[in-house]
Amino acid sequence: AAMREERIKKTKTVCTYCGVGCSFDVWTKDRHILKVEPNAESPANGISTCVKGKFGWDYVNSEKRLTKPLIRRDDTFHEVEWDEAISYVAKRMTEIKEKRGSDDLGFISSSKATNEESYLMQKLSRQIIGTNNVDNCSRYCQSPATKGLFRTVGHGGDSGSIDDIAKANLVLTIGSNTAESHPVLASRIKRSQKLFGQKLFVFDLRKHEMATRADRFYQPKSGSDLVWLSAVSKYILDQGLEDKNFIEEWVNEFDAYRESLEPYTMEYASELTGIPKQELIEVAEEIAKADKVSICWAMGVTQHMRGSDTSTAISNLLLLTGNYRREGCGAYPLRGHNNVQGCSDFGSMPNFFPGYEETTDDEVRARYEQAWNCTIPKEPGKDNHQMIEAIHAGNLSAMYVIGEDTGIVDANINYVTDAFEKLDLFIVQDLFLTKTAEYADVVLPAAPSLEKEGTFTNTERRIQRLYKSLDPLPGAKPDWKILQLIAQEMGGAWNYEHPSEIMAEAASLAPLFAGVSYERLEGYHSLQWPVHEDGTDEPLLFQEGFPFEDGKARFYPLEFELEYDTSEKYDLHVNNGRLLEHFHEGNMTYKVEGIARNTPNPFVEVSPELATERDIREGAEVKLISEAGEATGVVTVTDRVRGKELFIPMSANGKSAVNFLTDNRVDKDTNTPAYKEIAVRMEVMRKE
Ligand code: SF4
Numbered sequence: 001a002a003m004r005e006e007r008i009k010k011t012k013t014v015c016t017y018c019g020v021g022c023s024f025d026v027w028t029k030d031r032h033i034l035k036v037e038p039n040a041e042s043p044a045n046g047i048s049t050c051v052k053g054k055f056g057w058d059y060v061n062s063e064k065r066l067t068k069p070l071i072r073r074d075d076t077f078h079e080v081e082w083d084e085a086i087s088y089v090a091k092r093m094t095e096i097k098e099k100r101g102s103d104d105l106g107f108i109s110s111s112k113a114t115n116e117e118s119y120l121m122q123k124l125s126r127q128i129i130g131t132n133n134v135d136n137c138s139r140y141c142q143s144p145a146t147k148g149l150f151r152t153v154g155h156g157g158d159s160g161s162i163d164d165i166a167k168a169n170l171v172l173t174i175g176s177n178t179a180e181s182h183p184v185l186a187s188r189i190k191r192s193q194k195l196f197g198q199k200l201f202v203f204d205l206r207k208h209e210m211a212t213r214a215d216r217f218y219q220p221k222s223g224s225d226l227v228w229l230s231a232v233s234k235y236i237l238d239q240g241l242e243d244k245n246f247i248e249e250w251v252n253e254f255d256a257y258r259e260s261l262e263p264y265t266m267e268y269a270s271e272l273t274g275i276p277k278q279e280l281i282e283v284a285e286e287i288a289k290a291d292k293v294s295i296c297w298a299m300g301v302t303q304h305m306r307g308s309d310t311s312t313a314i315s316n317l318l319l320l321t322g323n324y325r326r327e328g329c330g331a332y333p334l335r336g337h338n339n340v341q342g343c344s345d346f347g348s349m350p351n352f353f354p355g356y357e358e359t360t361d362d363e364v365r366a367r368y369e370q371a372w373n374c375t376i377p378k379e380p381g382k383d384n385h386q387m388i389e390a391i392h393a394g395n396l397s398a399m400y401v402i403g404e405d406t407g408i409v410d411a412n413i414n415y416v417t418d419a420f421e422k423l424d425l426f427i428v429q430d431l432f433l434t435k436t437a438e439y440a441d442v443v444l445p446a447a448p449s450l451e452k453e454g455t456f457t458n459t460e461r462r463i464q465r466l467y468k469s470l471d472p473l474p475g476a477k478p479d480w481k482i483l484q485l486i487a488q489e490m491g492g493a494w495n496y497e498h499p500s501e502i503m504a505e506a507a508s509l510a511p512l513f514a515g516v517s518y519e520r521l522e523g524y525h526s527l528q529w530p531v532h533e534d535g536t537d538e539p540l541l542f543q544e545g546f547p548f549e550d551g552k553a554r555f556y557p558l559e560f561e562l563e564y565d566t567s568e569k570y571d572l573h574v575n576n577g578r579l580l581e582h583f584h585e586g587n588m589t590y591k592v593e594g595i596a597r598n599t600p601n602p603f604v605e606v607s608p609e610l611a612t613e614r615d616i617r618e619g620a621e622v623k624l625i626s627e628a629g630e631a632t633g634v635v636t637v638t639d640r641v642r643g644k645e646l647f648i649p650m651s652a653n654g655k656s657a658v659n660f661l662t663d664n665r666v667d668k669d670t671n672t673p674a675y676k677e678i679a680v681r682m683e684v685m686r687k688e
Pocket of ligand 1: 015016017018019020021022045049050051052053054182183184185
């Protein structure tokens with residue numbers, strides 16, 4: 001019995017499924033996961049979890065896990081030993097670098113990998129290869145939010161904690177299906193509504209669960225959020241309801257901002273958004289009246305051609321009403337992946353070193369060049385979108401992708417997979433033979449979060465440790481170890497024995513993480529960046545002012561042009577997003593049997609009006625056709641959508657529909673694909 005008990009182990013981990021960053025204990029016996037047990041000490045979630053965190057772990061034992069590196073020869077994959085795979089990768093990357101230059105290679109890091117692994121991916125790219133061509137999947141989601149915050153308040157992260165959202169008098173969610181995408185955070189809002197009458201205003205195309213619970217629910221026309229946000233700001237100013245003291249003390253560029261708001265009358269906003277003028281006036285008055293306002297937003301804002309500008313307009317409105325620097329206030333871009341915040345924080349970005357210091361800053365570059373004994377290019381590298389374009393243009397011939405199913409999740413996947421076929425060297429590191437891996441020349445089997453140590457950073461900028469619950473499946477390796485083997489093979493003096501040493505190096509180089517150490521993150525301890533040398537952190541940002549030279553934030557004037565609309569040929573608009581049960585494209589969650597069984601088919605939500613107009617019923621089969629491609633699905637008739645709006649889930653068990661339909665349009669400031677701006681026409685294949 002003693003022996004048996006010894007095999008039972010309790011380990012603290014951090015959920016791998018969304019940016020809320022729930023932490024809990026996992027009980028295991030050998031490779032069996034016995035249970036997931038929340039712990040009251042968990043800083044983000046206390047004793048709550050959602051279905052994914054509680055039950056979503058069987059994928060670690062899936063028979064589909066890769067356990068041998070694969071190399072493609074004669075168009076088929078051959079299993080090889082690790083030594084051979086590593087030396088092959090090193091040799092081919094060296095050849096390409098020598099023949100065509102460092103910028104002929106591109107690197108995409110994973111927002112499911114740890115901070116330490118993201119740090120090493122950008123180090124491999126910058127130190128060993130000598131290129132800034134490194135990016136991560138925040139390009140697909142939250143880069144526009146980060147941009148909007150950098151423009152206005154100087155830090156690209158949530159202004160406070162989930163606790164602050166819970167303390168607000170008024171919460172606005174814009175383009176966020178919070179109950180399904182960030183379930184535990186949504187529960188906090190629901191509780192605050194009940195406990196102290198927190199008001200919730202939901203702005204979304206779709207009547208999802210939070211919309212039905214909201215005090216007010218508005219359905220602005222797709223892509224028009226910038227307009228109502230600006231009109232609300234203008235109204236507040238016109239009525240003299242702005243926070244004059246706050247602006248005086250803390251914000252620059254007021255006059256330019258006031259002037260830029262001129263065109264945004266309530267009439268104009270009402271016409272463009274479809275929301276009655278009187279309702280918009282009420283929104284403005286409620287915001288001005290509330291003592292503490294928090295605004296949460298997600299992909300419904302960012303994945304548009306004006307995603308960065310709309311994020312900026314949100315921050316402008318918060319500045320105007322003095323909703324920064326206090327508990328219960330602020331800007332909350334809800335990060336989707338568990339570590340999408342950390343992956344960018346730790347430097348897997350083409351323009352930033354770890355801690356958001358620019359590659360163009362000579363002093364910063366010199367610091368890294370000295371520490372790493374190398375030369376790093378000054379100019380920013382290519383982002384994900386530019387890498388795909390560069391492959392098509394013949395300017396990039398090698399790509400290394402970690403834990404990202406780019407061939408499903410990027411927009412316009414026919415165009416993306418055509419690019420993969422043109423690569424001379426394509427390295428994919430993942431748990432499974434994903435759609436993307438099918439195009440690879442080399443596939444390296446990685447280990448998931450339960451099989452390694454490291455840290456993740458959640459949406460609140462909270463850095464948390466995860467401990468190893470299981471040994472890596474024989475044959476698989478943690479990403480940091482694989483990256484180190486490749487760097488060593490290419491002559492890099494990397495000798496990390498444990499991820500703590502990687503974090504120590506990052507902390508010594510990036511001021512944002514100066515005081516981060518594994519000792520300070522023991523167990524359920526956590527730190528919210530910036531972390532100062534003495535170990536103090538900043539749960540609520542901007543207490544000492546905004547990180548600009550004079551300590552003041554800036555209003556950022558914006559212009560608006562409606563760039564997208566449906567047409568006669570493509571008369572419907574498709575929205576897309578997450579399902580509660582699934583994470584992203586579903587590579588992990590579809591390998592959890594119970595979850596897969598309950599959510600088998602890709603579906604298309606059709607409004608009752610449209611179903612009547614087209615004479616189709618529940619269960620009908622339809623084909624959606626956009627300018628880029630087509631996809632089929634089974635109809636669900638529901639009032640979650642209205643009029644000519646359709647909705648399809650982004651998780652589709654490897655049969656992604658949405659990205660056959662998306663095209664090459666992007667947010668003009670960050671190149672984030674405009675996933676939410678798809679016009680289609682619908683053909684009925686079977687009526688019921
Ligand atoms: Fe928490 Fe998100 Fe994981 Fe659910 S998916 S347990 S809300 S971190």
